[in-house]
Amino acid sequence: MSFGKDIIIAAQTELAKRKSRAENLQQQRRSEVLLKVPEIAAAERELAQTGLDVVKAIGMGADARSYLENLAKTNLALQEKIKLLLVSNGYPENYLETDYVCKKCEDTGYVEGTPCSCRRILLKELALKKLYSNSRAAQCTFESFNLDYYSDRPDERFGISAKEQMKNILEYCRCYADDFDCSSPSLYLFGQTGLGKTHLTLAIAGVVTASGYNVIYDSAQNIFNRLEREHFRSSRSDEYDGAEQELLDCDLLIIDDLGSEFTTQFTVAALYNVLNTRLNCDKPVIISTNLDAHALEEKYSPRITSRIMGGYTPLHFLGNDIRQKLNN
Numbered sequence: 001m002s003f004g005k006d007i008i009i010a011a012q013t014e015l016a017k018r019k020s021r022a023e024n025l026q027q028q029r030r031s032e033v034l035l036k037v038p039e040i041a042a043a044e045r046e047l048a049q050t051g052l053d054v055v056k057a058i059g060m061g062a063d064a065r066s067y068l069e070n071l072a073k074t075n076l077a078l079q080e081k082i083k084l085l086l087v088s089n090g091y092p093e094n095y096l097e098t099d100y101v102c103k104k105c106e107d108t109g110y111v112e113g114t115p116c117s118c119r120r121i122l123l124k125e126l127a128l129k130k131l132y133s134n135s136r137a138a139q140c141t142f143e144s145f146n147l148d149y150y151s152d153r154p155d156e157r158f159g160i161s162a163k164e165q166m167k168n169i170l171e172y173c174r175c176y177a178d179d180f181d182c183s184s185p186s187l188y189l190f191g192q193t194g195l196g197k198t199h200l201t202l203a204i205a206g207v208v209t210a211s212g213y214n215v216i217y218d219s220a221q222n223i224f225n226r227l228e229r230e231h232f233r234s235s236r237s238d239e240y241d242g243a244e245q246e247l248l249d250c251d252l253l254i255i256d257d258l259g260s261e262f263t264t265q266f267t268v269a270a271l272y273n274v275l276n277t278r279l280n281c282d283k284p285v286i287i288s289t290n291l292d293a294h295a296l297e298e299k300y301s302p303r304i305t306s307r308i309m310g311g312y313t314p315l316h317f318l319g320n321d322i323r324q325k326l327n328n
């Protein structure tokens, strides 16, 4: 799983903060204790000496073993003495230990070169926080998707009521999110405005992000703005922000409201490149749009439309704009 550059930087910053917070606190406590209990300072000096004395074992031959055993005993006894001194002076016995948030990796994020579980948890938390900085995301869950707003009268054109169709789509999306992996299919969510497409894509984004996958969720307009900025600056490599690479690398790309943006030759080419590259690598994309196949072809190109029609699972949202009902 690959996380976006901003999430990785935020995680590294947070880990460094945790580490320095713990180590500063340990130093403060140590200065305080050594000043108040000089016997601890003496015991610490002796302890340090046992560490230095280890080298004397070299060249002792057969005697080295019992010498080292004695040294280890002295070392343990000194540690015990320090604990007792702490307790008898009113401190907890572990007062001088560095209080890392994660003892396994001492807040470095790595154990012997392998990412620590705390780092993975942190990345996930930061990704969720980023998703939920989109004010609607936290409210748009599968649980809050209300089927009561859809009519149960069968729609003659499709032979199914909007409610029945949306119930199936809700169930499909829920299973999709629960069972998501990097080779899940791409989805094409289409239908009129105000039928809950954004709600369900946000619900999928929430569940998949919480499972630890790197999800990029954004409106088509924002995605194209970033790509355009990057493209027209690429001559100045210091301003390259990796927008396109992130769109290609993430585990799940969700493009909300495709078709509402202002298209140019550039955006059409950029969209084709992203969709085509991801499809070739079997990386899922979810597109939500008001455009059906015909309208897609008019706005973009037959190439893009055929990629979507050929490679995506279509989910047709039915009903009348539920936002009016929500507001009443």
Ligand SMILES: [Zn+2]
Pocket (backbone or CB within 6 Å): 102, 103, 104, 105, 106, 107, 108, 109, 110, 116, 117, 118, 119
């Ligand atoms: Zn850790």
